Amino acid sequence: MAQSEQKGKQILNTLLVVMIGQVGCLTLIVILASVFLGLWLDGQFGTKPTFTLILLIAGIPLSVLLMLTVSRRTLAKLQETNNKEKE
Numbered sequence: 001m002a003q004s005e006q007k008g009k010q011i012l013n014t015l016l017v018v019m020i021g022q023v024g025c026l027t028l029i030v031i032l033a034s035v036f037l038g039l040w041l042d043g044q045f046g047t048k049p050t051f052t053l054i055l056l057i058a059g060i061p062l063s064v065l066l067m068l069t070v071s072r073r074t075l076a077k078l079q080e081t082n083n084k085e086k087e
Contacts, residue, residue: 015074030063035052037055038054
C-alpha cells in the first residue's frame, strides 16, 4: 500500500514538472515570436514600437489561454491515471 501511494506521488510530481516546463516553454515561445514579429513588422512599416507593443500585449491572453489548456490536459491525464490505478 505504501509503495502504491509513493508511486502515485511520484507520478503526480512528474506530471506537475512536465506541466510547468510546458507552460514555461510556451510562454517563452509566445513572447519571442511577439518580439521578433513585431520588430519585423515595425521595420517593414516604419512604426518603431507600435507593432511590437501590440503583439506583446496580445501575447498575454494567448499565454494565459495556453497555460489553461496545458493545465487542463495534464489534470485530465492525472485523473485518467488515478482511475486506472483504482481499478
